[in-house]
Amino acid sequence: MIDMNLVIFTLIKIVIVFACVMLCVAYLTWIERKVIGHIQIRVGPMYAGWHGLLQPIADGIKLFFKEDIMPTKASKVLFVLAPMISIVPALMSFAVIPFGDTTTLFGLLKEPVPMRITELNIAILYIFALAGLGSYGVVFGGWSANNKYALMGALRGAAQMVSYELALTLSILGVVMISGSLNLVQIVEGQKEVWNVVYQPVAFVLYLICGTAELNRTPFDMPEAESELVAGFHADYSSMKFAMFFMAEYANMITIASLATTLFLGGWQGPFLPPLVWFMIKVFILVYFFIWLRATYPRVRYDQLMKFGWKVLVPIALANIIVTGVVMQFIK
């Protein structure tokens, strides 16, 4: 028997989270343009609304009404499928991220409600599985367009994601060892006294580096590489298909930032302010950090990228796991 109330309740939660995430994704583009503008001593968007606040909406409308171009020699099915494969896993990750402990919506509800869509025992595995799926979007998109630049972008994207996902997963193993759980809620509750970033500073730095690479953002934006590959895997995409790739990138950015918050920065926990506000503050500090990186560093060369991934990040991540294990053994 399915509890209909539970189903409806979950659906409502999904809709709310989806709407909030899409809003964040839209305004992340505005934040990014503003931050990069100010770093380059410009002002960024100013004319659509107050300080360009309506710019994401204008962009959305523009992209929606653009002509949807399909290259004649493209592999039609994969060409249409690729943006979807990108965006669906990006949005699905938010199913397990705990935004706060419980809420009664200022006393509107009788019982406190947990502020997450679902609590999964293997939430970390789930998120990394989805992140792995997301890279198929890049690969399919680049291959199906039948364009050499796009194919190059896709190949680079595939290689980069395989190598950096390894280091990314290894980097959080230390956190998992300390908290003894793959459940994000338990990991957050385990950080009541001390945040994990104090125990695992190396892992945190590794996570941020690999996260940037996983997001395909500068300085690791190999698959896109405007100056060498035109736009890489999405060179032939237009209209909403392009917008989907774009939204997927920004949604992934929020995912990586929220996961870092949850794993290393104590999730929703913090004094005085409500849990959700603390969560948002931490996530946006990390998002700002990603944008800041993009505005600061040039793109790394492809061979340097691979060398850095395999010869530096993976050994450090492995060493971190070993050291964590040894220290834990001694403390026990």
Place this chain on the structure above:
Amino acid sequence: MIKPLIKGLIVTLRYFFSKPVTVHYPEEKVGSFPKYRGLHIIGRKPDGSIKCVACGLCEAICPAKAIKIEIGELEDGMRYPKTYILDGWRCIYCGLCQQACPVNAIVLTPEYENARYTREELILDRDTLLKRSDEVKL
């Protein structure tokens, strides 16, 4: 290896908090220098009639052939331009007409906003140029 990376981040952070240098052009204007060569005027004599004596020197010297003059003559023998067409699109704003003019009639002003919606708006005739001399401050 880490140190220069952090140095770079500090540089960008400092620029993030500095004031943008952007000038919001249509609302704010930086203006032009006094010697800027912009759109022309033709001056008036103290009695209000046109300074130009239709000698044709500006027409002759204009490298872009932007000036066309038709010569007229008053009863007392004074020459005046019957028509004086200055094509603001053809003109290269070199200022040679101003240098050639023996009576300082044609003068280039520092006005630099010469974008117009239609072609006709920048093909200036005698009366427009005269009227501009009343409107534009030098």
